[in-house]
Amino acid sequence: SARATDPLAEALPTPIPRPSLQSAITVQRSPASSNTAPAQDASTPLRGMRVLVVEDSLPNQEVARGLLEQQGATVSVASNGQLGLEAVLVASPPYDVVLMDIQMPVMDGFVATMAIRAITQFKNLPIIAMTANTISSDRDRCASIGMNGYIGKPYDIQDVVKVLLAATHKTSPAPAPASSEKLETFGLSVATLSCAAQGGLDLARVVKRMGGNIGVYARVLSSFAQELGAACQQLARWQQEPSHDKAVRLLHSFKGTSGMLGFENLSAVFAQHENALSESNEPSLTTEAIGELHKVIEPVEQTANILIGLLQQDINRDKKKSPAMVDAQDERERFIKAIKNFMALLAQRDEAAFDMFERLEQDFARQFMGVHGLLRKALEIRDFAQAQQICDDLLLAL
Numbered sequence: 001s002a003r004a005t006d007p008l009a010e011a012l013p014t015p016i017p018r019p020s021l022q023s024a025i026t027v028q029r030s031p032a033s034s035n036t037a038p039a040q041d042a043s044t045p046l047r048g049m050r051v052l053v054v055e056d057s058l059p060n061q062e063v064a065r066g067l068l069e070q071q072g073a074t075v076s077v078a079s080n081g082q083l084g085l086e087a088v089l090v091a092s093p094p095y096d097v098v099l100m101d102i103q104m105p106v107m108d109g110f111v112a113t114m115a116i117r118a119i120t121q122f123k124n125l126p127i128i129a130m131t132a133n134t135i136s137s138d139r140d141r142c143a144s145i146g147m148n149g150y151i152g153k154p155y156d157i158q159d160v161v162k163v164l165l166a167a168t169h170k171t172s173p174a175p176a177p178a179s180s181e182k183l184e185t186f187g188l189s190v191a192t193l194s195c196a197a198q199g200g201l202d203l204a205r206v207v208k209r210m211g212g213n214i215g216v217y218a219r220v221l222s223s224f225a226q227e228l229g230a231a232c233q234q235l236a237r238w239q240q241e242p243s244h245d246k247a248v249r250l251l252h253s254f255k256g257t258s259g260m261l262g263f264e265n266l267s268a269v270f271a272q273h274e275n276a277l278s279e280s281n282e283p284s285l286t287t288e289a290i291g292e293l294h295k296v297i298e299p300v301e302q303t304a305n306i307l308i309g310l311l312q313q314d315i316n317r318d319k320k321k322s323p324a325m326v327d328a329q330d331e332r333e334r335f336i337k338a339i340k341n342f343m344a345l346l347a348q349r350d351e352a353a354f355d356m357f358e359r360l361e362q363d364f365a366r367q368f369m370g371v372h373g374l375l376r377k378a379l380e381i382r383d384f385a386q387a388q389q390i391c392d393d394l395l396l397a398l
Contacts, residue, residue, distance in 0.1 A: 045161055046071040046161060049073045049096045049164065049168060051095065051096065051099060052075075052098045053065065053076070053077050053098075054078045054084030054112065055099070055101045055104075056104040056105060058223065060153075060260065062220050064077075066219070067210055068157075068160075070211055070213055070216075071211070076091070079104075080104045080106040081107030081111055083106075084107075084112050085107070085116060088125070094125070098126065100113055100130065101129075101130050102129055102138065109131075110141060110142075114145050117145065117146045123146075128148055128151055129147045131152065131153060132152070132252065132256035148167050149163050149166075154209065155260075156209045157211040158211070185204060186204065186207045187212075187214060188314055189313070192307065195303065195306050195310055198303070199299065199307075201262045202262060206262035218311040218312065221261055221308060222308050224261060228254070228301055231254060231293075231297065234250065235250065235290050236287070236290055239285075240283070242283055244283050247283065247284040255270035255274055258270055269296045270293075276289075334364075339395060342356050343388055343392075347388065353379070354379060360372075371393075371394055375390050
């Protein structure tokens with residue numbers, strides 16, 4: 001058949017996968033999104049832009065979502081190339097641009113891009129590669145399969161904005177003037193900056209790269225610190241298993257997150273071990289290599305755990321200055337509580353669920369992240385189990 005002799009076809013899924021419910025509700029909408037996008041301004045240059053981030057690393061997902069939403073974009077997240085492909089297929093309206101990681105489980109970014117390009121209506125969908133690898137062969141392959149650009153990690157959010165605006169042919173608004181004090185510290189206290197400096201971390205520079213968003217940095221640092229402590233244990237468990245690819249992916253993921261958070265020395269060590277393991281047939285790092293890695297991780301863990309507390313103090317101080325941040329968090333918590341009450345009615349097949357859904361639609365339209373249409377359809381055919389599943393996935397996304 002034609003498929004058997006076509007190398008591109010052999011790389012694609014057979015057949016193109018049917019969209020799943022989970023991929024249909026991965027959308028994390030920013031507060032700025034609406035059916036009619038307001039005019040751009042310098043503080044939200046991506047307002048109205050629908051962006052799909054295909055990325056398997058949870059810390060990287062958190063950073064991308066937080067920073068892009070801060071710039072005004074409406075963001076969806078898919079955890080591998082397969083889910084990214086499905087998300088493109090079901091998106092309505094379609095995405096304006098896709099940010100595609102390269103190294104992912106299930107389906108990598110190269111294969112996912114080729115699968116998307118094989119569908120006529122998506123031949124011109126802008127797809128931008130994002131990866132911690134910066135070798136020229138990766139760049140060449142990105143171009144050869146039809147990607148529209150390449151962003152190395154760690155990235156500066158302002159550079160990402162420029163690439164997205166260029167890929168979607170949108171004009172960047174003139175930058176707004178900013179105070180030099182804000183550019184230098186972004187609300188970080190002297191104690192926080194001093195602690196970071198003692199750990200070899202230029203925190204102001206890293207936060208500047210994230211658009212000054214210390215909240216995003218703190219959240220990612222917190223999850224990173226928890227996962228970092230278990231990294232060596234996981235690598236040790238894999239020594240007796242056929243787990244070579246898993247170990248390489250773990251090292252690659254920590255390399256990227258370490259660099260993104262500003263721990264450049266640790267990132268370089270992860271990179272060194274990733275490259276060595278990639279070229280070997282070992283299932284995981286040797287006991288000696290794991291011991292060496294642990295010695296580098298330990299001081300970073302100590303610095304991170306102290307920084308988390310200091311950053312939270314900085315954030316709480318800023319919240320007192322910005323009641324809007326507190327209001328947004330309160331609204332989110334009220335929505336989660338309301339959804340749980342709604343699910344209790346669904347579990348009992350209580351007719352009161354219909355009236356409650358009407359109220360939820362009116363009070364929390366934005367928090368539904370685009371799935372209220374799916375919920376309404378499930379309720380119309382009295383499929384309470386399906387409605388519960390949608391709510392479960394929604395809570396997971398939140």
